[in-house]
Amino acid sequence: MSDLTVRAPAEMSAPAADRPQRGALATLLRTPSFLVGAAILLFWGVCAAFAPSFVPYDPYADDLLNTLSPPSAEHWFGTDQIGRDVFSRVLTGARDILTIAPLATLVGTVAGTAIGLVTGYFGGWIDAIVGRLLEVMLSLPLIIVALLVLVALGPSTPTVVVVVGLVFAPLVARTVRAAVLSERHLDYVAAATVRGEGAFTIMVTEILPNILPPIIVEATVRLGYAIFTIASLSFLGFGVQPPSPDWGLSIAENYGVLVGGFWWTVVFDTIATASLVVAVNLVAESLQRALSE
């Protein structure tokens, strides 16, 4: 009997956490900026998964007799410095960034959520020490921290995923910690404590489901910045490595010939990168609005 009355607040809070999410979906499907962003994302997602099977040329095949040729009927986006078909490369170029960026976001969100839950739930000296360490991480420009570690460990896809993920973790942790702080003193947490549930169980099964909306929003925002950061790292030579058709890498390889008027070698990669980051951002912003309503 007493067990039932104590459990009640936890059960009651569950539908309250669910409702905004279900209403949010309906709101999202009526938001033009969400639909535009999602359509662009879907396009690049399909390219990332299937482009090699439908592009007209092998994105890696050079053609040294046909270098830097302008856009034409055979080569819609022209060819690059070693005669590779730019159209085929731009479409297949979505693959690396759309693999690495979501994985890095996943690493950052999971690590950041864990840190945020622990610091927010326990508070005290753990919170003080971890908080200070995170602030130091945040006091350096992200790209510089990523550079520092990538130089030390050498650039490879798993390293980029882990480094960018860990660089983002403090930002996620900050958001999660704030959300935990506003939940920690609610009745359902007290009820679980009285029931004798352990700290870990309370954090994962009680608090976490209730703070999912801000975590989802944070993850989408981070995905946008992960694409930004990884594309920049690839451009600098510390991300995706040649001969990948990755956009940042292609721009780095070809921007030297821009002054010569060979604009087609970089412009399409530029448009592709910009469209992807703006699309993710539109989705993130619409999600944020929908979930906060």
Place this chain on the structure above:
Amino acid sequence: MPHALGRFFAKRLGLSLLTLWLLSVVVFLGTQVLPGDPARAILGPLADPRAVAALNEQLGADRPPVEIYLSWVGGLLTGDMGQSYAYRSPVAPFIGAALVNSLKLAGMVFLIVVPLGIGAGVLAALHAGRPLDRAISVAGLSLTVIPEFVSSIALILVFAVLLRWLPLSATWPTGAGPLVQMQHLLLPALPLVIVLFGYIARMTRAGTVEALSADYTRTAVLKGLPWRTVLSRHVLRNALLPTITVIAAQMGYALGGLVVVESLFRYQGIGSLVLGAARAKDFAMLQAGILVIGGFFVVTTLAADLATAMLDPRLRTGGRR
């Protein structure tokens, strides 16, 4: 009252020093402990073990890590940043010259983005909820996520290649006056303006909307002050407080963005110096460059906190908001 302000300053200063110290540990771990063996990292996996051992001895990397750290920090405190492996000369003069160049570029960025961002933010707030507000917000949010190298390519193509309005190179001829220097810095500054504009506009808009609906604004309007006076004396003075902190935080970000922009426009700043050091595995230069960037960020954040405290009577008297 000044007592509370003094304590606030002392606390902030203490936290900044602590952050600086932790920063030095992080940088040290990243450049000395993580690579395991600096000489092996420099010479590559195929190098002769004897050459590696000799280079480690020359770099002083064969000592225990704590000893290396202490001598590095001791050197920093006396102005000795160590020896560059790539240039075979002291690091400090390179850092100094590069920092001056970077500050010129960052100054150019802020000269453009601060009035533009604040102006757009106030404009959006005055039209809150209407299409102009939505347009400024969406444009700001979308521009913020465009990587600098992407917008740089577009800007180079339009302004340097097609229209030929602006010089492509960021480096001006020797002995050029301030105006010519600014002309050369305009194109490299714009990609960072594009990234930073959204943040500043958004913060200004939020602050202005809040101030517009505040009681003191209503009182000022009701007592018959001209709208222009209400806006400048009551609304903006309160609205711009949080914006100062954001601008300072963006200074730190700008220095990170400089890595991309400076290397793209071949400008000799702290960003391209750090990138060059990273590519050459010149650890002494990398350590010093990153520490200077982090230290610069700590100093600007501290300055912003102090400026906010001086301007905000609630913080000045020790009251919490």
